[in-house]
Amino acid sequence: MAMSALLSRADSHYGAPMEKSPLAPAAFPLLPSIAGVRPAVARARYKAWDRCDLTFVALDEGTAVAGVTTKSLCPSPEVEWCRAALPLGRARALVVNAGNSNAFTGHRGRAAVEAIAARVAGAIGCAPSDVFVASTGVIGVPLPIDKAEAGIDAALAAPEASWEEAAATIMTTDTFPKAAATRVVIGDRTVDLVGIIKGSGMIAPDMATMLGFIFTDAAIEPAFLQQMLNAANGRSFSCITVDGDTSTSDTVLAFATAKAGNAPLASFDDAGADAFQAALTDLCTQLAQLVVRDGEGASKFIGITVEGAVSDESARRIALSIANSPLVKTAIAGEDANWGRVVMAVGKAGEPAERDRLAIRFGATQVAHDGLAVEGYDEAPVAAHLKGQEIEIGVELGLGDGRATVWTCDLTHGYIAINADYRS
């Protein structure tokens, strides 16, 4: 990969256009409108740039909300705000600020979030707790309240935005806008799900927080929407890693407007609930994989499946230990079938594993089994697989039925260039 291309991406911190990730999809997908959801975008000018950086989504009355947030013990005031409002289960608006994460800004950051919620509540006639707020970008600088308020006013007066405009407006160091959609039948109604997401690793001065927003016209009780989002999260956003680092602001919110007219889903006993869960998990997985495809400096997309663990959670931890290993990630960047590094990462995960039962494959080819290299395995298909952009690593532990798949990207000079080769 040419260094000039990589540096041009780092330059994007200063406003130059970014080089699109080689793993990006060919085109932005076609997405349906969601009844009861009206996105708009505006220029709050949180940074010295001339792009839209404030996204405002109006939600009709009766919209249910659920959410998952970062596990960081040092979260942003936006995350604290959302955590407090989520148990109420209702939403009327979403505001997303790009360019300033408002994290680590003390009481002034809290004041900014309260001001945003109050401004929106006054304008559309709802409670401040019906307004959800997320911010991403530089940390340590309180979000300027005057810019936020002017941006909100502009967005309220703006025409409806396309999903592509909304997905582009929430970007910071992302190299392409990210969205996905799916559709499911509940009883006699067809409901749509659309998601937009941003995130590409973590970059300073912008911490490339993962912010994801899912919209559906299905009718779902808030507590059940939360239950289904938790389950989907466990198989999607919790199964990706770019560099093992965790933002102070990561947030995924799901909004259900109830406009589709289906009988409201309240539990898995309801017809269509299983199908909706499957669709939601699929959508979240698509969105999560898009974040990995924009991993900083990524040249290869890596799926890691661990089977035969003592539990699914144990399998996930081992898979993440492999996915977060700099040695595994650099080996894949080097197209090196280095199963020794995979063994190392299994061993350090701290989960039950027996060296002499381990089997490892790259693509479809077993390279180690029963604690030993497979003697004389055919290296040609392994080499061909590793030269591709989509890499598969399989680990069989031989202990139980636990299983998990996680996704990551390789670790290249591009990551270092983006994260070290400039000053903030």
Place this chain on the structure above:
Amino acid sequence: MAMSALLSRADSHYGAPMEKSPLAPAAFPLLPSIAGVRPAVARARYKAWDRCDLTFVALDEGTAVAGVTTKSLCPSPEVEWCRAALPLGRARALVVNAGNSNAFTGHRGRAAVEAIAARVAGAIGCAPSDVFVASTGVIGVPLPIDKAEAGIDAALAAPEASWEEAAATIMTTDTFPKAAATRVVIGDRTVDLVGIIKGSGMIAPDMATMLGFIFTDAAIEPAFLQQMLNAANGRSFSCITVDGDTSTSDTVLAFATAKAGNAPLASFDDAGADAFQAALTDLCTQLAQLVVRDGEGASKFIGITVEGAVSDESARRIALSIANSPLVKTAIAGEDANWGRVVMAVGKAGEPAERDRLAIRFGATQVAHDGLAVEGYDEAPVAAHLKGQEIEIGVELGLGDGRATVWTCDLTHGYIAINADYRS
């Protein structure tokens, strides 16, 4: 850092000379002989190279031994061998193989370790369990028994080697031989401690296992030596990280020959025991820091001190979370006072921390306190500190008395070059 210099180090996998780390000490230290310890080196030719790669250390009768080994659940057969022999507390010989780690080699690997112990036991007249074995290098290839046996025979016939020769012979991808010494008074006797160590991160096809060996002429009961080594390990080898990866073979062994004639130390009630513990901890810290100074691609040595945690162990975990963060390590490589990344790493550690009490310093300069940037702090001393080779990061949590210091290095293009830019 010039790429050509970095690539020449990666080339060392094929036998070319390595570029010495810029963080290496100016010279190998002057070290005393240790009575009862006789090192020798030989060419076993585990790889196609013409260098000594087998170290044999003869230990007089009455030598006590203690050890700590990797926490990996997939350890090498050498580690399993040492774990089984350590409770017996006695040692007569040490064999260290470089170039082949013998890890992940199943029953054939176990057979090689048993053959080495038997060969030495027969030659010097001791039990096989008195023979300690460690190996480092390529994994997945059973250590060739014939080469090991010929190497042992050659070492038995060889003249005594210097500490520098021994330290160089245990190297794999290290760029300089590593050793340290200290001296302490026990009663009316002066005792010496010498340590040699190798390790520089983890590199394939060689996994750059950390192997450390400490020799003293003090008389110490094995169980107490183990207790003191555990304590020293907790403040030294357990406090360093290069890339967060863990070898399947990491081993530190301490041998005490009792030749100094001091009254044997059996507990901290014995005169001189506290002084010996302090000396051992100091020696282990020197050795551990030498490994960090040879971190792959390292251009800066980083000390991270966390204070005010709820316990020392909590402080150590938070400090390691910072030390293992790719974003913190790349920020330091970029000489960027990016305290936001430090906050992020504190937040993801999963240990008690309160965002609004955090204070962070680079060198002697506070850059954040009470959950906010220090307004108008003087950037000049921070910039000057970050331009140096020795970086200090301080975090004050304001919760309790827990305290820990860990050491790491920055993450540079050199790490990627060494780990990705060649094929095994």
